[in-house]
Amino acid sequence: MSILFECEYEGERYAGFARPVPGQELTLHKVADGQVQAAIIAAGGAEAAVEALVRDTEAITVDGAAPLRLLPPLLPTGSNNALVSGFMRTHKSKYEDEPTNETEFVAPNWFFKGFGDWLRMPGETLTVPAKAVALIEEPEVALVYVNDDEGTPHYAGYTFGNDLCDIGLHRQNPGWNPYCKLCDTSLTPWLFLGEPPQTVTGTTVIERAGVTAWEGPFDCGADALYFTVRDMADNLLEYPAVRRPGLVNYILLGADEASFHDGFRIADGDRITIDVKSHDVTLSNPVRFGGVPGTQ
Template identity: 65%
Template sequence: MSVSPLPVLFEATYRSARHVGFGRPGPGARQTLYRVQDGQVAAAFVATDGSEAALRAALAEGAETVTVTVGDPEVRLLPPLLPTATGNALLSGFMGTHKKKWGGETAPLGAGFTPPKWFFKGFGDWVRLPGETLNVPARPVALIEEPEVALVYVNDEDGTPHYAGYTFGNDLCDIGLHRENPGYNPYCKLCDTALTPWLFLGAPPRTASGRVTIVRDGATAWEGTFDCGADDLYYRVREMAEHLFSFPAVRRPGLVNYVLLGADEASFHDGFRIADGDRIGIDVKSHGVTFENQVRYVSPAPLPGSAATVSTA
């Protein structure tokens, strides 16, 4: 795997303590972690300009350090800036944003902004990391993997959002249910989403491209390419973000927002159907990021009693 030269920050727990690290050295390399408190890294993005130099000065200087080997099982990576003590984070995103879905066009300038559809995916602690299982309802109509850019924001004490950077994710959902009835889209999104722990510092990427590989019973069942950078979108990222943050509900003080920018066409559009147990591997070749998650159909235990007998009085 090639490693992107772009500045990267990540957080992890090591022996029950929270740490921050910079960069992404290869497997087996040694790396220094800096001890931080829950919320300290998010606060640094509010207090500084968010550059690597400023963040290193705020978080690394004078901090207790530990040197670990990349891949150490005692190091558990975390979703970017996730406030583990409070769970004060939201995961949401935009739909139908790609040029492919608009005949290859870009939204005209100066014509007034018509926002894309938006969805709420879940709370921040619902996010799954690479290697973790993505649970979906037991009887989906037709699942789709969605490799996407996820922007990360943290609100200050007044509720003003501060952009921190971006990462990548797989917004797994039941597109078949959505196509049966667009009004079912909130149900369609009740599938786990994976985000990578690497927070890329800097503006949202103009280009981000890669390849999806779906493995079933040890063999490749489907593979294809994707593009999910800003240049591939019909909408302009700045306008989407400004519109979203015009709503007070996402401007609550201290809230971390993960905002998915939308996905390219994927396996579903090629006639493939994701099955229980499939492994979805996403290789963001432009950024040297690879991650894989297994899909698991989950049938929860039935509720006690019959729904038909529940009183509505």
């Protein structure tokens, strides 16, 4: 699977096209903030953009264990012109009837999750409200789109995230769902270059005081969804509010049932590890109730 990532190294921004491996050389290409997004738009896709970036940018070689500060995929750190949002109740397991090709598309509920700089990387703390009622981890596929100067969205690729939220508050009153979603979201830094995946499987482990307190499987690929990815994305991306020039959209596709549905309750200090086995990706974050978001 081809990937792309961005990072900061010795105060400069770089792009890489292979995951770092300690003990192995890693080639990084020096880029400006927004250069990768522009290359994707100009080349007509991420894979063609990689060829252009390799050809046209200065390259350096570092060890795979070099101290890189990994960034959310394509995040415009200078302008923070980015939105995180997603869909609710998208899995087939949450519907009694199976969709058919003749079924008229009715859009699932959509939510605003936050701005781009609210995203957290693996290892960083996920901050939630001090009085959260009942949290739920939500392993999901996240699509990444970049808008050109006219506001037209261009699909760049996909990554994986944890849409942590307060399902207990939502169940008290579904109208409070916007509050429910005001918890930090983590993403992996790897942008997979290709169509959204049909199959995504793995395991979630929640540790408490270093000991496994809950473990369970998940499936969040397109085959598990009641709606088609194209229908959901195309419908959302018709709205002018998400078509602003230069905007980067991170769109979460929804999660299946998780620890909450098994009777487990996430506590302050727990660590959530999402192992996306189908794609060899791990996303692990501690949870903090209250406090200041973005601090460790």
